[in-house]
Amino acid sequence: MLRARDNPFASERLHALRFRLRGVTWEGLLERFAALGHRGSLVGPEGSGKTTLLGALLPRFRELGFNVRQLRLTRDQPRFQPPALDELWRDLGSHDLILLDGAEQLGPLRWRGFLRRTRPAGGLLITLHRAGRLPTLLECGTSPELLDELVADLLGELTPAARRRNRELFQRHAGNLRLVLRDWYDCCAAGTEALDR
Amino acid sequence: MNELKIGILEDQAAFRPGELLRGGAGWQVGEPPRSVETRLFWYTKGKGTEDVEVVATESFERPQMQDARPFEFRLPAAPYSFSGKLISLIWAVELVAQPSGDAARVEFVLSPTGHEILLHEAANATSPG
Numbered sequence: 001m002l003r004a005r006d007n008p009f010a011s012e013r014l015h016a017l018r019f020r021l022r023g024v025t026w027e028g029l030l031e032r033f034a035a036l037g038h039r040g041s042l043v044g045p046e047g048s049g050k051t052t053l054l055g056a057l058l059p060r061f062r063e064l065g066f067n068v069r070q071l072r073l074t075r076d077q078p079r080f081q082p083p084a085l086d087e088l089w090r091d092l093g094s095h096d097l098i099l100l101d102g103a104e105q106l107g108p109l110r111w112r113g114f115l116r117r118t119r120p121a122g123g124l125l126i127t128l129h130r131a132g133r134l135p136t137l138l139e140c141g142t143s144p145e146l147l148d149e150l151v152a153d154l155l156g157e158l159t160p161a162a163r164r165r166n167r168e169l170f171q172r173h174a175g176n177l178r179l180v181l182r183d184w185y186d187c188c189a190a191g192t193e194a195l196d197r
Numbered sequence: 198m199n200e201l202k203i204g205i206l207e208d209q210a211a212f213r214p215g216e217l218l219r220g221g222a223g224w225q226v227g228e229p230p231r232s233v234e235t236r237l238f239w240y241t242k243g244k245g246t247e248d249v250e251v252v253a254t255e256s257f258e259r260p261q262m263q264d265a266r267p268f269e270f271r272l273p274a275a276p277y278s279f280s281g282k283l284i285s286l287i288w289a290v291e292l293v294a295q296p297s298g299d300a301a302r303v304e305f306v307l308s309p310t311g312h313e314i315l316l317h318e319a320a321n322a323t324s325p326g
Contacts, residue, residue, distance in 0.1 A: 003280035003281075009244075010243050010244065011245060011247055189244075189283070190282075
């Protein structure tokens with residue numbers, strides 16, 4: 001049995017994967033965000049890398065001098081925790097940049113209230129499943145080729161069997177790489193033949 | 198460039214609950230450190246959310262830019278180091294220097310047997326027939 005700590009698809013290793021930016025440079029993306037008045041959204045379906053991209057942008061925003069304030073909503077946790085939000089509203093200023101992951105969890109009314117209260121902030125970047133609430137900074141998408149790259153990074157190489165499994169899992173999960181990589185974890189934990197050549 | 202090192206006395210890799218863990222920490226940093234401390238903690242690795250708990254910390258008084266200090270921790274009774282398919286629990290001591298935030302760590306096993314507990318073996322040993 002493969003120990004969890006040795007599983008190449010353990011969370012820690014997935015978090016360490018770098019985001020693959022396509023069609024634009026990091027500088028170009030930051031310029032685009034500035035041109036949007038530092039108000040924008042990262043749009044894409046579940047498992048398309050929006051959260052990973054937010055994480056990759058965070059140190060770059062800090063380098064630009066922003067005080068980054070992170071908020072996260074999920075299906076399991078669709079409401080803000082009051083202490084965190086009270087603190088945010090209390091001292092929000094132009095040096096603050098709010099990153100809200102999971103903005104689709106807010107209904108229309110709560111979204112409008114949130115937007116109004118974030119006006120003093122120097123910036124607001126949200127993630128959404130569908131475009132609409134703020135101008136789109138970038139649309140995140142996945143492809144079998146991207147999955148091949150990620151799996152090759154994690155396994156050290158991509159065998160023909162692993163490539164076949166990627167195609168099958170990509171189709172089964174409709175391009176949701178989070179689910180695909182979870183399946184890979186289980187596959188490695190079980191030591192199935194998918195890792196063989 | 199900052200350099201931090203931490204080690205356990207005689208490179209002991211496994212301890213029993215309640216045992217004393219002794220080690221040494223050394224560092225060379227580019228600016229006067231605000232604080233340097235060792236942390237005894239465990240964390241989980243595997244599928245899903247990771248968990249971490251700092252069990253004890255020891256701050257060094259008046260740390261210099263280049264320095265070396267001994268440290269010791271009395272280890273708790275639990276949790277034991279273990280690994281299953283979904284989760285591993287790993288013990289470690291870590292050296293952290295501020296304000297740089299640089300860190301170094303060394304892992305060890307905490308277990309009454311002196312070995313990491315492997316859940317599938319434990320299950321096989323207790324299953325009837």
